[in-house]
Amino acid sequence: VGCDRSKNLVDICGEKHFQAFVCDALSVPIRSGSCDACISIAVIHHFSTAERRLATIRELARLLRPGGTALIYVWAMEQEYKNQKSKYLKEKNGSKNKEKEMNTGTAQRPLSDQGPDNSSQDSAWSDQLLNGLKDESCGAKPVADFRLPVHTNRTSFHSQDLLVPWHLKGGTKKKEASVDTVLVPGGSKESQELSPVFHRYYHVFCEGELEAACRSLDCVRVQKSYYDQGNWCVILEKL
Numbered sequence: 001v002g003c004d005r006s007k008n009l010v011d012i013c014g015e016k017h018f019q020a021f022v023c024d025a026l027s028v029p030i031r032s033g034s035c036d037a038c039i040s041i042a043v044i045h046h047f048s049t050a051e052r053r054l055a056t057i058r059e060l061a062r063l064l065r066p067g068g069t070a071l072i073y074v075w076a077m078e079q080e081y082k083n084q085k086s087k088y089l090k091e092k093n094g095s096k097n098k099e100k101e102m103n104t105g106t107a108q109r110p111l112s113d114q115g116p117d118n119s120s121q122d123s124a125w126s127d128q129l130l131n132g133l134k135d136e137s138c139g140a141k142p143v144a145d146f147r148l149p150v151h152t153n154r155t156s157f158h159s160q161d162l163l164v165p166w167h168l169k170g171g172t173k174k175k176e177a178s179v180d181t182v183l184v185p186g187g188s189k190e191s192q193e194l195s196p197v198f199h200r201y202y203h204v205f206c207e208g209e210l211e212a213a214c215r216s217l218d219c220v221r222v223q224k225s226y227y228d229q230g231n232w233c234v235i236l237e238k239l
Contacts, residue, residue, distance in 0.1 A: 001020065002018060003021050003023045003028060004022065004023075006022075010022050025040070025043055025047075025059065026052065026055055026056055028059055028063060033065045033068075033238075034065065035065065036065060036068050036069075037068060037069050038070040039070070040071070040072045040073070041073045042073060044056050044072065044074050044210075045075045045203050045205065047203070050213075053203065054213050057213060057214055057217065060236075061220045061236065061238055062219075064238035066239065067238060069236060070236040070238075073232075074204075074231060075230065075231060076204060076206075076207075076230050077160055077204040077206045088229075089156065148161060148201070150162065151165070151202075153165065161201075161202075162202055162204070163202070164199070164200050164202050165197050165198070166199070166200055168196045205232045209232070210233075210234055211225040211232075218239075219239055221236070221239060222235070222236060
């Protein structure tokens with residue numbers, strides 16, 4: 001059984017005859033202790049505070065029966081680990097990503113003029129909760145103001161808290177107030193269209209941060225913690 005915040009994605013699952021429903025990861029409408037296993041892939045890094053990220057792990061644990069297991073994946077601050085670059089960085093020069101990279105690079109300028117080396121205030125809360133996990137290990141620096149840096153696609157991270165541009169292909173005639181627009185590169189002025197760019201919030205995790213959050217809960221134990229292609233991952237067991 002799958003669940004997602006996006007109704008459109010859930011509808012696609014339905015069309016493919018999979019069972020799925022819309023819900024929030026902080027409050028999953030499934031009976032406590034009813035699942036043998038749960039999987040959370042690329043979800044928890046979208047929550048904007050350390051408290052909410054911890055609450056999603058606690059909610060995941062609530063669903064598990066005693067002895068049940070959960071697998072969690074979150075995006076890693078370290079996209080180069082043990083002298084090896086992740087696929088995310090390696091694909092920077094791939095032909096499929098060239099146009100996207102140009103678009104996201106254009107998109108980042110109007111949103112914020114903040115330097116890429118600033119981190120958001122939430123990193124301090126994360127440190128406090130996880131018993132002094134140090135920002136310096138990730139290269140993040142103290143916050144200057146409350147504006148979030150906008151990430152340039154297929155590059156290393158310089159902040160734990162950031163916005164990642166998502167470029168909607170094909171353009172649209174409808175222009176919403178909350179949506180930035182960019183000129184699609186290539187072609188004459190006449191052929192260029194305005195296309196919306198959505199900015200999605202991410203908190204990328206430092207080494208040990210996800211594991212420390214999991215270990216702070218007394219209802220689970222960490223079976224395994226590992227790095228996989230630009231992601232930090234844990235396997236939990238419900239006690």
